[in-house]
Amino acid sequence: MVLALQWQEDAQTIRLLDQTLLPVEERYLDVDTVDTLVAAIQSLAVRGAPALGAVGALGVVVAMRQAESEGWGDERLQSEVDRIRLARPTAVNLAWGVDQVRAAMPSGPETVLKMAKAVVEEDEAANRTLSRLGADWILDRTGKQQVRVVTHCNTGALATSAWGTAYGIIHELHDRGALEVVYVDETRPLLQGARLTSWELTRDGIPHLLEVDGAASSTIVRGLVDVAIIGADRITANGDTANKVGSLALALACQRAGIPFVVAAPSSTVDLATAHGDDIAIEERDAAEVLSLGGHPTALPSTPVYNPAFDVTPHDLINAIVTDRGVVEPAARPDPNLLASVAS
């Protein structure tokens, strides 16, 4: 399995697979400063909510080591840790990962590192658990021996510490012989589906078809798939879910087609402090991402752009939220505090 991130014991650095270069090149970045980490997060060299949680936790160690070597006082160190925590706004896991270890900073970097490694290990374990629960739920709900799936963005090993969330369920279905095919949305503008998910599916030998984002609703309404499975960047107390822009369109089409729309995420993605989706900060990214493709202009450079990176699917369109702590069914059982039973 490919690993998006690894702690390098000798160098005390985070090794990241630079996802901006995939699938053309497999090159690694060694992160030993807060500046490098923040740049890697903001450029999407490392991305995906659970992976951001892991680098958030490990990033505190990087900041502490840099503080030692550059003689920062505590105030500077805390503000550098805040820079990591706030590098991207939508995925709650980034702040969660930092917060998991921050209180241990007075005990020194070795203690923080131990806790950060636990965050990484627990993410993989959570993903494997939720994948089994999700596959069970989908096979039970559809009543099918084999299912056809549509997915959006990248939720695989690249987006997590290991294994994947929505992708993990797809992998689990495949391992059980219960997967026919996956339709993979290419995921404009940064093509996480085309560049990353289809790359992972190819490596894992899982049958798939890459489609443009605009095809997805028709794929669903025409009956070409049995279920949509996506990941999440933040799930509020009532089940409203932020994920890669384009996810909402899938949910609306699933409702029309009468097929289940499933969200998969570790409990670290649940944000009980946010009551509903209207309160989620949606990251808006640079116009350049929309004005060009692979370095080639696709519109006049002066064209005004709206580039939200995420959208929010309301809970009533979500049939199941699958976490490592269990499955909840927001559409069937609306409740303002539905996620309390599966939060971390």
Ligand code: MRU
């Ligand atoms: O902008 P990205 O690539 O970080 O967006 C990622 C997604 O939207 C994923 O679907 C989400 O983080 C879940 S990853 C398991």
